[in-house]
Amino acid sequence: MLISESALRSFTENIFKAMGCNEAHATLAADVLIKSDLRGIDSHGVARLNGYVRLWEKKRINTCPDIKIVYQTATTATVDGDAGLGLVVAPFAMKVAIEKAEQYGSGWVAVRNSNHFGIAGYHALMAVEKDMIGFAMTNASPLVSPTYSSERLLGTNPMCYAFPAGKCPPVIIDMATSAAANGKLEIAQRLGKLVPEGWIQDKKGHSTTDPHALKSGGALLPLGGDYDHGSHKGFGLGATVDILSAVLSGANYGPWVPPFVSFLEPPTDPVGLGIGHFVGAMRVDGFRPADEFKEHMDNWIMRFKLSATVDPYKKVIIPGEPELAAEAVRKVNGIPLVDAVVNDLNVLAERFGVEKM
């Protein structure tokens, strides 16, 4: 089913309002989800709306949060999200970072007591629009085992770096620090296919190609897959995200991060508040004139984009380009939703007395 951006946006806003969000929060939260769907990242868009509703039902999401700065210096701050939607808490934090960067060159905000914040790229792009370099990361429910471990201790902990360019679109590196994201496993499960070695391990910690292994106690593997292929580096990146997002802010880290799914209870011995994010903004013209930077970004992009490739039909992909291409198409043609998602959304519509899709 194809649905127009505007129809999906209104629908999503209405659900958030029905959950008790004020107008501004509902608009913002919907914007983050719709942006994800527009950009082709279907796993992080309205497909998750149901998940947010369930956490709210369990009183694990507060739709009327008092989001505030609890600690700060000129260029650093910690924000407490008051258990609000990460979809509104993270943009609040990014605004603080941008304001600090406007005044002092850079701004950095660690966030505690938050929830899933959608796609990291949304938040990092807020900085790019101001000619700043944007940084955004978050920890998440533990699904990934460190190298050699048989325990799930880290989330897929994405990190995003976003750079403004001149005539070319911005470069947006937005990546899970695991070898593969959960969404890819779900696709393989649906198609009844095996997954490549290096994505997951079974309950005992042995490498497997069975995409169902995660559901039966297995774990995702860090980027790299195994030690020989550098999984200790993927572990190091996931650890960096966890420490900056949660040890620095006072959120839960590692295996203490509360699960996104409502049917799993959060640990009873929390080490902090909610989940954590870390965002930052750096003014490009804090280092060199913005025009110069952008001109060289364009040169960088074109040199990589036009480099020789093994297969002439597979060009080097500049990070952020596929998402931009999807956005251009979906803004015109509408956003494709699979039946399962449409059904989920219509159940929500019925429940909240909102017009169906």
Next chain:
Amino acid sequence: MLISESALRSFTENIFKAMGCNEAHATLAADVLIKSDLRGIDSHGVARLNGYVRLWEKKRINTCPDIKIVYQTATTATVDGDAGLGLVVAPFAMKVAIEKAEQYGSGWVAVRNSNHFGIAGYHALMAVEKDMIGFAMTNASPLVSPTYSSERLLGTNPMCYAFPAGKCPPVIIDMATSAAANGKLEIAQRLGKLVPEGWIQDKKGHSTTDPHALKSGGALLPLGGDYDHGSHKGFGLGATVDILSAVLSGANYGPWVPPFVSFLEPPTDPVGLGIGHFVGAMRVDGFRPADEFKEHMDNWIMRFKLSATVDPYKKVIIPGEPELAAEAVRKVNGIPLVDAVVNDLNVLAERFGVEKM
């Protein structure tokens, strides 16, 4: 051959002085190299001394540089290294970052017109000693192909994140963004062994297990190895390092980065000056009281360190621990040097009229 730290240090200082470095620069440059050898990162220690000498002979390294800030805001700066040794330019930049962080909470310095800076961890640790989180990265000679490309466009571009802890040693994530570093290929070459799939490709861009492929026009692969295993993420990380280090600072980026080896000439159409670094420091107490942060770091470390593993003899490795263990041993027993390195050093000694090892 085992040589004591102090003997190797004096020897290295003498070589740098003979190259024209002043006392302070010689001491600092030697300290960076010796720290690498102490920490067991043999590829980046005195084994490279000969390489620095050759670049100096080619007038590509200036041993009397006028290192200065050329652009700045309260918390950002660009430093021009005046073609100096990266071993002295990067610590200068890190000092600027730390001073800014002391005053404003964080400090960020992009560096142009520099050379190889040794191990990233040395510079990041300067911040850790001040209860700050340290960041250090550098671009490097192009040896890595982006996903799908058959060209060498990026260096092994390491990134380092370093976090102070309390009773536990600091967590130091210091990693090349390629699947494997060049040093690992050299070991396989020496032993006549094949390397795992996913480390390198041949001249045409096809995956190979021949460790000699790099020397015959092949390339290292980004962390992840191939697209299915997330090499686009490794490419994104390498790109991030390249952009922050060089597009931001005005250094050479991508395939324009001058080669470390003196027998290859730098490109004749440079896009900037020398190679680039990016360093940063953030005060921990800009986010929460330092004691709290450190206590939770210790808790984080112990939880991961003691997690269940597949093989009871292979525990989870906390990033930075193996290097610290090597340092403890080598400070007492001395630093092991292979014959080829000792010979190289003694040739230098003879040339500069310095006492042999």
